[in-house]
Amino acid sequence: MDSITIGGKMKYRFLLVVLIFGYIFPVSVAADAVRGDQLLYWLTGKAKNEIEATLDRAKSMAYLSGMLDSYVVLSAIEPGLKIYCVPEKGIAIGQAKDIIIKWMNAHPDRLKEEARILVLYALKDAFPCKKQLD
Numbered sequence: 503m504d505s506i507t508i509g510g511k512m513k514y515r516f517l518l519v520v521l522i523f524g525y526i527f528p529v530s531v532a533a534d535a536v537r538g539d540q541l542l543y544w545l546t547g548k549a550k551n552e553i554e555a556t557l558d559r560a561k562s563m564a565y566l567s568g569m570l571d572s573y574v575v576l577s578a579i580e581p582g583l584k585i586y587c588v589p590e591k592g593i594a595i596g597q598a599k600d601i602i603i604k605w606m607n608a609h610p611d612r613l614k615e616e617a618r619i620l621v622l623y624a625l626k627d628a629f630p631c632k633k634q635l636d
Contacts, residue, residue, distance in 0.1 A: 541565060541617035542606045545599055566598050569621050585622050587631040601628045 544562035549555035570593060577584065598621075605624030606613060612620060 536565065536617040538606055538613040538615050538617050538620040541620070542603065542613060545603050545606075562599070563595060565617070566595055566602070566621070569618060570595070570598060573622075573625075584631050586626040586629040589629060593625070593629070598625065601625065 541562065543549075544558040544565070547555050547558060549558050573585070574588065577588070602621055602624045605627060606620060609620075609623075612623075
């Protein structure tokens with residue numbers, strides 16, 4: 503067997519090791535560790551070089567994707583707990599990005615707060631739930 507080629511049982515062992523390390527040492531963005539100014543920096547791509555800009559884009563897209571997906575799941579589990587109402591066609595990640603950047607730029611005094619709270623405020627303003635008449 504060539505030292506570069508991974509085949510048979512070796513391939514599965516390699517995948518198992520990757521999965522185990524993925525759980526032990528996750529490469530993720532901890533939602534509670536990100537402030538609004540940090541997320542805005544990632545979203546606006548103001549990094550010093552292309553490598554850093556690429557990493558920032560990846561972090562911001564992963565963060566927003568996690569926030570959007572988590573909210574959809576939470577809304578399905580607890581339908582009465584609505585902060586914002588997702589349009590029928592959904593919310594595209596690029597659309598969410600634009601909404602959040604605009605909201606954060608309009609509220610610079612709030613940027614030291616947790617990003618997850620600010621994201622929810624931005625989406626709540628953009629997608630308010632209609633009050634139901636009883």
